[in-house]
Amino acid sequence: QAKDKGRNAFQFYTADMNQAVEQRLTIERELRQALKFGQFELFYQPFVDFESGKIIGAEALIRWNHPVHGLVSPVEFISAAEESGLIVPLGKWVLKTACYQAKGIQKALGRKFRISVNLSARQLSESDFVKTLDGCLNETGLDPKTLELEVTESTLMEDAESVILKLREVRRRGCSLAIDDFGTGYSSLSYLKRLPITSLKVDRSFVKDLPDDEEDREITSLIVAMAKSLHYEVIVEGVETPEQHAFLANCGCHIGQGYFYSRPLPVDHFMTLLFSDGSESI
Numbered sequence: 001q002a003k004d005k006g007r008n009a010f011q012f013y014t015a016d017m018n019q020a021v022e023q024r025l026t027i028e029r030e031l032r033q034a035l036k037f038g039q040f041e042l043f044y045q046p047f048v049d050f051e052s053g054k055i056i057g058a059e060a061l062i063r064w065n066h067p068v069h070g071l072v073s074p075v076e077f078i079s080a081a082e083e084s085g086l087i088v089p090l091g092k093w094v095l096k097t098a099c100y101q102a103k104g105i106q107k108a109l110g111r112k113f114r115i116s117v118n119l120s121a122r123q124l125s126e127s128d129f130v131k132t133l134d135g136c137l138n139e140t141g142l143d144p145k146t147l148e149l150e151v152t153e154s155t156l157m158e159d160a161e162s163v164i165l166k167l168r169e170v171r172r173r174g175c176s177l178a179i180d181d182f183g184t185g186y187s188s189l190s191y192l193k194r195l196p197i198t199s200l201k202v203d204r205s206f207v208k209d210l211p212d213d214e215e216d217r218e219i220t221s222l223i224v225a226m227a228k229s230l231h232y233e234v235i236v237e238g239v240e241t242p243e244q245h246a247f248l249a250n251c252g253c254h255i256g257q258g259y260f261y262s263r264p265l266p267v268d269h270f271m272t273l274l275f276s277d278g279s280e281s282i
């Protein structure tokens with residue numbers, strides 16, 4: 001009987017596996033089509049300078065305009081894109097589109113404006129990553145000093161040495177480098193110190209229960225103090241309330257990002273926001 005159960009369990013397992021594999025293949029095929037038919041779009045969420053209260057830049061966040069499901073969040077498809085390798089062409093599209101749109105925003109504003117782009121580990125591990133970056137910068141004529149790349153701690157843990165070399169090349173071109181979701185990975189401070197990064201983005205899990213949660217108050221204050229002593233710029237993600245904003249401003253954070261200021265917006269809405277708000281040059 002136990003054996004029967006075992007066999008049934010195994011059958012269920014393979015059925016689930018098949019389903020999972022099939023689902024994966026479907027999403028992979030759909031993603032490939034989506035890229036081909038231009039169903040991806042970049043939304044922009046402002047970076048707000050705590051001191052001036054002005055918008056000094058924005059993060060580009062991908063969305064999938066699915067013909068049936070509507071606007072699909074990257075949470076739903078980035079990992080599938082990473083596992084299938086499709087993140088490589090998709091990431092190139094993101095980088096190029098962001099550079100192109102950044103250039104457009106700068107032209108409209110008549111000055112520099114910072115745009116931040118998320119990178120996956122898989123993209124950085126490509127041997128021609130730096131060449132791709134150069135291609136995007138050359139083709140769009142974007143000033144590299146206005147481009148920031150965001151990588152997570154886990155990206156940096158993979159194949160550390162070759163990643164560090166590429167990141168140095170990125171920095172040599174004048175682009176900035178941010179560690180995204182900071183505090184959720186396991187990077188040691190001595191490791192961090194070896195990286196050519198310019199900003200830390202404090203993960204929103206630490207911000208969520210501010211200012212009431214005492215532990216989170218201690219943690220954010222500590223991260224901010226540490227980052228500042230290492231001369232990193234501090235960006236906080238997920239600022240949703242005026243109380244969080246006030247606490248973080250008081251902590252000495254440099255830049256805030258979150259629904260309190262604005263949700264991520266389609267590029268035309270973002271431009272409207274920029275022009276109504278009066279942003280500041282970086």
Ligand code: C2E
Pocket residue numbers: 045060061062073074075078091094118119120150180181204237238239240257258259260264
């Ligand atoms: P992330 O890079 O940490 O981006 C911040 C996420 O937090 C965004 O989710 C943003 O919409 C959300 N967010 C911003 N403010 C608030 C807030 O006040 N409250 C809450 N609850 N959430 C807030 P989104 O756009 O769904 O993106 C999720 C993740 O998908 C990103 O996290 C990033 O890891 C990944 N991603 C997005 N676009 C790209 C891309 O072009 N390439 C790659 N490789 N990954 C991307």
Ligand code: MG
Pocket residue numbers: 059118150180
């Ligand atoms: Mg990010």
Ligand code: MG
Pocket residue numbers: 180181201203237
């Ligand atoms: Mg983040």
Ligand code: MG
Pocket residue numbers: 181203204237
């Ligand atoms: Mg995050």
